[in-house]
Amino acid sequence: MSDRSKSRECVALVTGAARRIGASIAAALHARGCRLLLHYRSSEDEAGALAEQLNGIRPGSAVLLQADLSDAGGAEKLAEQARAHSPKLDLLVNNAARFYPTPIGEVTLETWKDLMGSNLCGPFFLCQALVPELERARGAIINIVDIHAERPMRKHTLYCMAKSGLAMMTRSLARELGPLIRVNGVSPGAIMWPEQQPSREVKDYILERTVMKQLGSPEDIASAVVFLGLDAPYVTGQILAVDGGRSLNI
Numbered sequence: 001m002s003d004r005s006k007s008r009e010c011v012a013l014v015t016g017a018a019r020r021i022g023a024s025i026a027a028a029l030h031a032r033g034c035r036l037l038l039h040y041r042s043s044e045d046e047a048g049a050l051a052e053q054l055n056g057i058r059p060g061s062a063v064l065l066q067a068d069l070s071d072a073g074g075a076e077k078l079a080e081q082a083r084a085h086s087p088k089l090d091l092l093v094n095n096a097a098r099f100y101p102t103p104i105g106e107v108t109l110e111t112w113k114d115l116m117g118s119n120l121c122g123p124f125f126l127c128q129a130l131v132p133e134l135e136r137a138r139g140a141i142i143n144i145v146d147i148h149a150e151r152p153m154r155k156h157t158l159y160c161m162a163k164s165g166l167a168m169m170t171r172s173l174a175r176e177l178g179p180l181i182r183v184n185g186v187s188p189g190a191i192m193w194p195e196q197q198p199s200r201e202v203k204d205y206i207l208e209r210t211v212m213k214q215l216g217s218p219e220d221i222a223s224a225v226v227f228l229g230l231d232a233p234y235v236t237g238q239i240l241a242v243d244g245g246r247s248l249n250i
Contacts, residue, residue, distance in 0.1 A: 010034040010230065011086050011137075015069065015078070015126070016096030018043035020192060021144070023050050024218035025093055025225050026062075030054050032230060036062040037082050037089075039096065041069070069096055069122025070114050079129035089133035091229045094123035094166075095144045099194065101155040112158060119162035124169055127183075135180045140229050143170045144221070145187040147243050167239055174237030182236040184228040189243020191216040211245025 012029050016022040017038040023046075026036055036054065040047035047064050054062040063085050067078035082089060098118040102111050127141055134141065148156065149163035167185060174183035190206050192215070198206075207213055224242050228235060241247050 010090040011037070011088050012091040012093060012229070013037040013039065013065075013078075013082050013089060013130075014093045014095055015039040015123075016041070018047035018050060021188070021218045021221050022095045024222040025095060026050060026054070028219070028222035028226050029091070029093075029229070030057070030061060032226060034091070035060075035086070037065055037085060038062055039065045039067065039078060041067070041096065069126065070098065070117030074117075075122050075125035076129050078126060082130065083133065087133070088137060089130060090137045090139040091142070092127065092130055092134065092139070093142045093144070093225060093229070094126065096122065097144065099156075099159055102158040103155045104157065107158060115158040116162050116165075119159065120165045120169070123166060127169075127173060131177065131181070135177075138180055140182040140184070141170075141173065141177075142225050142229050143167075143183070143185040144225075145170065145185040145239055147187050147189045147241060147247055149187065151247070170239055171237050178236055182228075182233070184232070184235060184237070185239035186221055186224045186228065187239050187241045187243065187247075188221050189216065189241065189246040191221060191242070192218060206246075209246055209249045210243065211248060214244065216242060216244055 012034045014022055014026045017026045018040040026038055030036055038047055038051055051062040051064050065078055065081040067074045069075055098115055143166050145167050146163040148160045149167040152160045170183055170185040190210055220242050224240050
């Protein structure tokens, strides 16, 4: 999928596509001519508004799929919906994720299942379920990782563990699924503040530790996904940090 004519034929499934980074990824792929399968878990109104906007630009170019990827069987349910809408699949973007603190001493089996399920188990089983379609298309998988897969964050051990597993999954699947399927990752740094925003002091501390001294944008992540998904036919097994140089700080 290295030229624009082929990207216009691309069918892409984006998980967690209703809002924030996922919506930006979907819009960027749509602008390159992709037909989109937009997954959401609970943000039905926002997902519907995005699909309506994209279909207004190009009728019939976006459909909605609903599943909870942290549930047992959620990934298989999503894969079945994707096949029902399109037997062809060129690109899978595993963006859906859950993020919240889990201080040691407060971790429960439910939070373990939720964070591991949404950030690691769901993406793995979705990849596994869609291998036949991706192989036929000689397609690609892009996993949205996190710089905290390598740089642990206080009070977020489960999240960091799950994203670290996703990073290894990216490299392992690239080796196992090649040459028919490319698998890469994008690792965001300070792109958007969490919905429960940190204090001004914390924000300043985070930005000060980036080389660029500023917050990135969801479009920065979307551009990296488009590059790896559509324009990098000889790149696999790589995780591209889009973090304003944050990972240079030791």
